[in-house]
Amino acid sequence: MRTARPSRPSQRTKRIATAIFVAAVAWAALTVEVKIENLPRLPSQLADIFVKMFFSPSPEWEYFGEAFGSMMESVQIAWLGTIIGAILSLPLAFFGAKNITSPLVSNAMRQLLNAIRAIPEILVAVVIFIPMVGLGAYAGMLAIGLHSVGTLGKLSAEVIEGINPGPVEAARAAGGRPLQIQRWGVLPQVLPEIIAFWLYRFEINIRASAILGAVGAGGVGEALVQSLIYRRYERAGMLIIVIIVVTILIDTASGWLRRRIIQGGGGAKPTDAALEDRAHLSMAVAGGAVGEAGGSETS
Amino acid sequence: MTAATAPRSARPSRPPRSLVGPVALVIFAAITWWAASEEFGLNFDVPRLFSNLTRGAGILAEFWPPEFGVVPRTIGPMLETVQMAIIASLIGCALALPIAFLASRVTSPNFATYLIDRGILSVVRALPDVLYALIFVAALSIGPLPGILALILFNIAVVAKLLSETVDGVDPGPIEAARASGANRLLTVRWAVLPQVLPNYVAYSLYAFELNIRASAVLGIVGAGGIGNLINEYRRFFQYDRLAVVVIEIFVLVIIVEWVSIWLRRKLV
Numbered sequence: 001m002r003t004a005r006p007s008r009p010s011q012r013t014k015r016i017a018t019a020i021f022v023a024a025v026a027w028a029a030l031t032v033e034v035k036i037e038n039l040p041r042l043p044s045q046l047a048d049i050f051v052k053m054f055f056s057p058s059p060e061w062e063y064f065g066e067a068f069g070s071m072m073e074s075v076q077i078a079w080l081g082t083i084i085g086a087i088l089s090l091p092l093a094f095f096g097a098k099n100i101t102s103p104l105v106s107n108a109m110r111q112l113l114n115a116i117r118a119i120p121e122i123l124v125a126v127v128i129f130i131p132m133v134g135l136g137a138y139a140g141m142l143a144i145g146l147h148s149v150g151t152l153g154k155l156s157a158e159v160i161e162g163i164n165p166g167p168v169e170a171a172r173a174a175g176g177r178p179l180q181i182q183r184w185g186v187l188p189q190v191l192p193e194i195i196a197f198w199l200y201r202f203e204i205n206i207r208a209s210a211i212l213g214a215v216g217a218g219g220v221g222e223a224l225v226q227s228l229i230y231r232r233y234e235r236a237g238m239l240i241i242v243i244i245v246v247t248i249l250i251d252t253a254s255g256w257l258r259r260r261i262i263q264g265g266g267g268a269k270p271t272d273a274a275l276e277d278r279a280h281l282s283m284a285v286a287g288g289a290v291g292e293a294g295g296s297e298t299s
Numbered sequence: 300m301t302a303a304t305a306p307r308s309a310r311p312s313r314p315p316r317s318l319v320g321p322v323a324l325v326i327f328a329a330i331t332w333w334a335a336s337e338e339f340g341l342n343f344d345v346p347r348l349f350s351n352l353t354r355g356a357g358i359l360a361e362f363w364p365p366e367f368g369v370v371p372r373t374i375g376p377m378l379e380t381v382q383m384a385i386i387a388s389l390i391g392c393a394l395a396l397p398i399a400f401l402a403s404r405v406t407s408p409n410f411a412t413y414l415i416d417r418g419i420l421s422v423v424r425a426l427p428d429v430l431y432a433l434i435f436v437a438a439l440s441i442g443p444l445p446g447i448l449a450l451i452l453f454n455i456a457v458v459a460k461l462l463s464e465t466v467d468g469v470d471p472g473p474i475e476a477a478r479a480s481g482a483n484r485l486l487t488v489r490w491a492v493l494p495q496v497l498p499n500y501v502a503y504s505l506y507a508f509e510l511n512i513r514a515s516a517v518l519g520i521v522g523a524g525g526i527g528n529l530i531n532e533y534r535r536f537f538q539y540d541r542l543a544v545v546v547i548e549i550f551v552l553v554i555i556v557e558w559v560s561i562w563l564r565r566k567l568v
Binding site: 244 | 333358447515539553
C-alpha cells in the first residue's frame with residue numbers, strides 16, 4: 001500500500017557525518033592535555049596585561065615613531081609580496097581556467113595552486129625563504145608572494161571561467177592569434193574583478209606580514225614578540241594600537257577602491273560584501289557545491 | 300528651425316578621456332617605489348633577488364632526503380594540532396552564531412547593539428591569530444590552551460563576519476510572516492532566519508575548520524601548542540631533514556581535511 005506522502009529522503013549521510021563529528025569532538029575534548037586549571041586565572045591575567053598595555057603606565061608614546069616605522073615595513077612587505085603573487089598568479093590562472101585550456105591542464109594547475117595554498121606563509125618563510133635568503137624582510141616578502149599565488153591563481157581562474165564567450169569568438173573571428181585572443185577577448189573582461197582580488201589579498205597580507213616577524217621575517221611582528229616576551233607591555237600596547245589603526249585605515253581605503261573598480265563600468269554592481277564573500281566563499285565552497293549562495297576569504 | 304541641422308557624423312563622438320586610470324597608475328608606481336626603494340623601503344632589486352635565490356638553493360638540498368625516523372616523535376604534536384583545531388572550531392563557531400545575528404541589521408535588536416558588535420568584530424579581525432596566541436601565552440604560559448583560545452577568537456572573526464553578511468541578505472518574507480503571527484524577536488530569528496542561513500553557517504564553519512588546521516600548525520612556533528613547537532626546535536638546530544618530515548605531514552593533513560570538508564559540504568549543503 002502506497003502512502004500519500006513521498007518517503008523520507010535517506011538520512012544516511014547525515015547520520016554518518018553526525019557520528020564522525022561527535023566522535024571527533026569527543027576524542028579531542030577527552031584526550032587533549034590542556035591545563036584547564038589555568039583557565040580561571042585567565043580573566044584576571046588578561047585584565048592585568050590589558051591595563052599594563054593601555055592604561056598604567058599608558059602606552060609608550062615616545063615609542064610611536066619606531067612602532068609606526070616597523071608597521072610600515074610590514075605594509076611594504078605585504079605590498080611587494082602581493083605584487084609578486086599577482087604577477088606570478090595571472091598567467092597561471094589562465095592555465096587553470098577550464099574554458100581556456102584543456103581539462104587535463106586546468107585540473108593539474110588547480111591542484112598545483114591548491115598545494116601552494118596548503119602551506120601557511122609563516123611555514124613557507126621558516127622552511128624555504130629564511131634558509132635561502134636569510135632573516136629579514138626579504139624572506140617575508142617572498143613567503144607572502146609565494147603563498148598568495150595559490151589563492152590568487154584559484155580565484156582568478158574562477159573569474160576567467162565566468163567570462164562571456166562573445167568577445168573571445170569575435171577576437172577569433174577577426175583572426176586573432178591565441179595570445180591576442182586572451183589579451184583582447186578575455187583580459188578586459190576579467191581585469192577589474194581580478195584587480196579587486198589583488199587588493200583584497202593585499203589587505204589579508206598586511207595581517208600576515210604583521211606576524212611574520214615572529215619568526216624573524218621582518219616587519220612589526222619582531223618588535224611585538226620581543227615586547228611580549230620581555231613583558232614591555234607599554235610598548236606592546238603602542239604596537240597593537242598602531243597595527244589596528246593602520247590595518248583598519250588601509251582596509252577602508254582598499255575596500256572603497258575595490259568598490260570603485262568593480263562598479264566603475266556602470267555594469268553589474270556586486271556589493272563589497274558580495275565580493276568579499278565571494279573571495280572567502282569560493283574558498284569555502286571549493287568545488288562549487290553552494291555556488292554563489294548567500295552572495296559568495298581568506299584568507 | 301528648418302533645415303540647418305549639422306550633419307551628424309556616422310560615429311558617436313569619443314567620450315572624454317578619464318583621468319582615473321593614469322592617476323591610479325601613478326599612485327601605484329609611487330607606492331611601489333616607496334616600498335622597494337633603498338632609503339624608505341626594503342631595498343628590493345631583481346638581480347640581487349635572483350643571486351640570493353640561486354645561492355640559497357643549495358640549502359634547500361639539505362631537506363632531502365627527509366629523516367623519516369622522527370615520525371613517531373611527530374605524531375603526538377600532530378594530533379594535538381588537530382585537537383586544538385576541533386575544539387576551537389566547535390566553541391568558536393557556536394559563539395559566532397549569536398554574534399553574527401547581533402551584527403546584522405536584519406536581526407540586531409537595535410542600532411547601538413549593531414554598531415558596537417560590528418566595531419568589536421572589526422577590531423578583532425584587524426589583529427592576526429598569532430598575536431592573540433602571543434598574548435594568551437603571556438597570560439597562561441605555553442601549551443595548547445592559549446592556542447585554542449587564540450583560534451576561538453579567530454573563528455569568531457571569520458564566521459561571524461561571513462554569516463552576518465548572509466543574514467543581511469535573507470528573504471524578508473518569512474520574517475514578516477513570523478512577526479505577523481506574533482513571534483517575538485528570538486522566535487523570529489529561530490524560525491524565520493536561522494533555517495535560511497543554516498546551510499551557509501555549516502559551510503562557513505567547515506571552512507573555518509580548514510583554516511584552523513593550518514593556523515594551529517603554526518601557532519606552536521610562538522609556544523601555543525601543537526606541531527609548531529617541533530618546527531621551532533628543528534629549525535633552531537638547522538635539522539632541515541627533520542623539518543622536511545613535519546612539512547610533509549602538515550601538507551598531507553591539510554589536504555585530507557580539505558577533501559573531507561569539501562565532500563561533507565557537497566553532501567550537507
